[in-house]
Amino acid sequence: MRAKLRWVDPMLPLFMAVLQVTTTWGAQWNQPDRVQVDAVGVALLVAGPLALAVRRHHPVLTLIATLAVTFVFIARGHAYGPIFFSPVIAFYNAVVLGHRRVVWAFSAAAYVFFVVYTTWLAPVPSPGLWHMFAIAAVIGVILALGEFVRARRERLAEHERVVQEEARRQASDERLTMAQELHDVLAHNISLIHVQASTALHLIDDQPEQARTALTTIKQASKDVLTEMRSVLSVLRDGAPRSPTAGMERLEELIERSGLPVTRRVTGQVRALPPGVDRAGYRIVQEALTNVTRHAPGSTAAVLLEYGPRELLIRVTDSGGGPPGESLGGGNGIPGMRERAAALGGSLTAERHGQGFRVEARLPIPEIPEGRE
Known part of the structure; x- marks a missing residue:
């Protein structure tokens, strides 16, 4: 053209x-x-x-x-x-x-x-009126054609503007998602490395075997954080292979790697989750356990997954065996979890629970198909 x-x-x-x-x-x-x-x-x-x-x-x-x-x-x-x-x-x-x-x-x-x-x-x-009408008709046709083409071009330009704006909005949403993923990955693994390094330094002279276990955990955590960062950042390269995104199927591995005494309980009919819910559920548990590691070291934690007819309940409760947990107004962890839940149409609360702290998220999931209850 x-x-x-x-x-x-x-x-x-x-x-x-x-x-x-x-x-x-x-x-x-x-x-x-x-x-x-x-x-x-x-x-x-x-x-x-x-x-x-x-x-x-x-x-x-x-x-x-x-x-x-x-x-x-x-x-x-x-x-x-x-x-x-x-x-x-x-x-x-x-x-x-x-x-x-x-x-x-x-x-x-x-x-x-x-x-x-x-x-x-x-x-x-x-000749009189007929000639006058013919002149007006010719001028009118020319102007009408011009107005039609102008209006069509404006509609096309507006459509292109809307498409570009939507593309920019989607790119912004993707960048926000990547930032949340990076925050969760780094916060959890760096906190775990910090706790395990402190334990290793404390035990390296008197209990070298336990120090070795802590150092092994640090090695695995550093490897995991590099792997997950590559998975998140690979979207910046067209055609780059991506590792499977962390989901609820890796929850047991997450709990074991946290280094905390954690009890896990699952109720209801377990079923496949939408990708967004699956990823958000994993990240919420990860961030909640990170907060326990960071703010209440030495405490125990309980993770409850309750598959209801229309929602997934995720509850992480700690016993408060260390310093007070994160307040509702500080840090980015709790606001980030709340944003994840709200983006899916769910909700999240984080509050004191006895001597400890409790994070409870409710995420919408598909209903149980008829005949499979």
Whole structure:
């Protein structure tokens, strides 16, 4: 399309100039009462098309120039017909480019000129009302076509803008999801590494075997965090292979790696979860256990998964065996969990529970199919 426009823009004025000059000679044979074209007439026939060369950058100026040339040509008594080609193109171009009020004003002026000239000034007056109606109809068709094309272009431009805006919004949502994934991965594994490193340093002299276990956990945690970071960041490279996203099927591995004494209980009918719920459930448990490791070291934790008819209940409770847990207003962990739940149409609460802390999330899941209860 752009290649075509590069040819059309410079060639159209030349083509219209040749067309108007050559076809005007033929029009004179059918209008013997009109003045024959002389050198000035030929110059006018060429001037109008040449003004079209700047029609895209100066549409109003082009319209004024073509109309002025046409008015002078007709007033000199030359033949009707081909001289109108240039102002027709100028009218259409100006409407399409959005100069509607100016175009309608000049359309009215052109109509008045032609009616006055053909009715009272022409050597041979034209027939009355029918001729006036024909002039108005031609001008109306030109303007209507221009308005239609302009409106269609505006709709296409608006549609493209909406598509681009939606693409930007989706990209922003993807970046936010990646940030949440990276936060959860880093927070959990770095906290685990910190706790296990502290344990190893404390036991390395007196209980080297337990220190070895802590160091093994650190090694595995560092490997896991690198693996999960590659999985999250691989979406930045087109065609990059992605590892399976962490989900509820890896919950047992997560609990074992946390280094906490955790009891896990599952009730209800276990069934496949939507990908978003599966990933969010895993991350919520991960963040809750990270908070226990960070703020209540030495405490015990209980993880409850309850598969209800329409929702999955996730409850993580710690005994508060260490310093007080994270407050509701501090850090990004709890707000991040709450945002995950809300994005799926669920809810999450985090509050004191006895001496400890409890995180409870309710995520919507598909209903149990009939006949499978």
